[in-house]
Structures are given as structure tokens and as C-alpha cells.
Amino acid sequence: MSVLSLAPRALYEEVAELLRQRIFSRELEPGSWIDELKIAEEYGISRTPLREALKVLAAEGLVTMKVRRGAYVTEVSDKDLTDVYHLLALLESDAAGVVAQRASDVELTELQTIHAELEGAIGQRDLFFAINERFHMRLLEIADNRWRMQMVTDLRKVMKLNRHNSLLKTGRIDDSLSEHRAVMAALLAREGELAMQRMQEHFHNGLEAAT
Incomplete structure (x- = not known):
């Protein structure tokens, strides 16, 4: 009897994740040109998997491909942010x-536990963001609609291009926690309409802080 083995993660996917994190951390700034030769040399790879990785990031909206000029980290306009926040809301x-x-009561308790972690992350900006995202994504998992989850995941990647700007506004983390x-x-x-209203307000205020 033959044993099936899972294929290892493709190299281009690993490279895409490395670049994704460099973009989110601002090591690669919005609007900056991506030096393919330099990055391929850094990672010890050929340009083929790097270009495949850039195609993945372009599909996610994190990278913009320009004819005869190469790849650039996407610059998010005010309209882009407004559109993204509108859909996320x-x-x-x-x-x-x-x-x-x-x-279930167990699932609500889980969300409450994550929220408690968020309360304890005041003053730690990066940790606050990580826990905040975990709360939102867990809520989406519990809501159990894979198409909504897929759309939100892609939209949140674009939102992250601008995330640090929103946090620099005085009092935004405190306001976000209150929301x-x-x-x-x-x-x-278990007030569905109120939960919807409060989440809408959360994104509305987040947009104001981000623009």
C-alpha cells in the first residue's frame, strides 16, 4: 500500500510570505521599487520563484507591477482606504x-478571552495589533462563511499597508479598545443588531484615524 505524502510548501510561497512581512513591517516602504536582483541574491534563489512570489503579492494588492519598470510596493490612496474600510465594515x-x-457559549468565552488579552496589550503597539487581528479573524471563523473570510483576509492585507499611520494618532489605541x-x-x-452597529462604528472611527 503506497503512502501519500504532502508536497512541501512551494518556494515562491515562502518567498511571498517573507516579502509580505517586510512590506507590513515597513522595511519595504509603500511606493518603493523592489530590487529583484538584490532580493534574489539575499535569499539565494533565482528570479523565477521571486517573480512568482511578486505575482502572488500583486494579486493581493500589496505589489503593483509597472510595465518596463518592475514591481513596486503599492501606495494606498485615501480612496483605496475608504473603499477597503467600507467593505470591511x-x-x-x-x-x-x-x-x-x-x-455557542464556549465560542463567546473564547472571544472574551482574546479581548482580555487585548486589554493587557495597551502600550505595546505591535502586540495590540496582532491580538486585535486575531480577535477579528476568530469572530469571522465563528460566523462560518468561507467566502466572507476570504474577502476580509485580502482586504485586511491592503489595510495593513497603512496601519501604522492610524496608530500614530493620539488616543487611537484607547479608542479602539473602547470600541x-x-x-x-x-x-x-446576544444583541445582533447592536453588535452590527458597534462593529460599523469601530470601522468608521478606524477610517477617520487612518486618513
Whole structure:
């Protein structure tokens, strides 16, 4: 009897993840040109897997390919941000409404635990962002719509291109945490409409801070 083995992660996928993290950390700044020769040399790879990785990032909106000029880290305009936040507000508020009405007590307790971690991350910007994203993604998992999850995942990648700007605004982390408390309270009360409203407000305020 033959044993099936899973294929290892493709090299271009590994390279895409490395570049994705460099973009999110601002090591590769929005608008900057991506030096393919230099990066291929750094990673000890040929340009073929690097170009495949850039195609992946271009499909995600993180990289922009320019004819005869190469690849650039995408610059997000105010309109881009407005469009992204608008869609995220619609998708995630809908998910919050579903969770308030259908989540099990165990799932709500899990969200409450993540929220408690968020409360403890004040003053640690990067940690706060990581826990915040984990809360949102877990809420989406509980809402259980893979198409919504896929769309939100892609939109959040674009949002991250601008995320540090929003955090630099005085008091935004405190405000964001307060908004999370309101969302969590509505979820625990199993008030679907209120949970949707609170999540909409959360993204509306996030957009104001990001632009």
C-alpha cells in the first residue's frame, strides 16, 4: 500500500510570505521599487520563484507591477482606504450579527478571552495589533462563511499597508479598545443588531484615524 505524502510548501510561497512581512513591517516602504536582483541574491534563489512570489503579492494588492519598470510596493490612496474600510465594515458587522445570534457559549468565552488579552496589550503597539487581528479573524471563523473570510483576509492585507499611520494618532489605541469593549458587550448580550452597529462604528472611527 503506497503512502501519500504532502508536497512541501512551494518556494515562491515562502518567498511571498517573507516579502509580505517586510512590506507590513515597513522595511519595504509603500511606493518603493523592489530590487529583484538584490532580493534574489539575499535569499539565494533565482528570479523565477521571486517573480512568482511578486505575482502572488500583486494579486493581493500589496505589489503593483509597472510595465518596463518592475514591481513596486503599492501606495494606498485615501480612496483605496475608504473603499477597503467600507467593505470591511459591511462584512465584519454582518459577521458580528451572526456571532451574537448563533455562537455557542464556549465560542463567546473564547472571544472574551482574546479581548482580555487585548486589554493587557495597551502600550505595546505591535502586540495590540496582532491580538486585535486575531480577535477579528476568530469572530469571522465563528460566523462560518468561507467566502466572507476570504474577502476580509485580502482586504485586511491592503489595510495593513497603512496601519501604522492610524496608530500614530493620539488616543487611537484607547479608542479602539473602547470600541472593542462595546462590540464584546453586544456579543455577550446576544444583541445582533447592536453588535452590527458597534462593529460599523469601530470601522468608521478606524477610517477617520487612518486618513
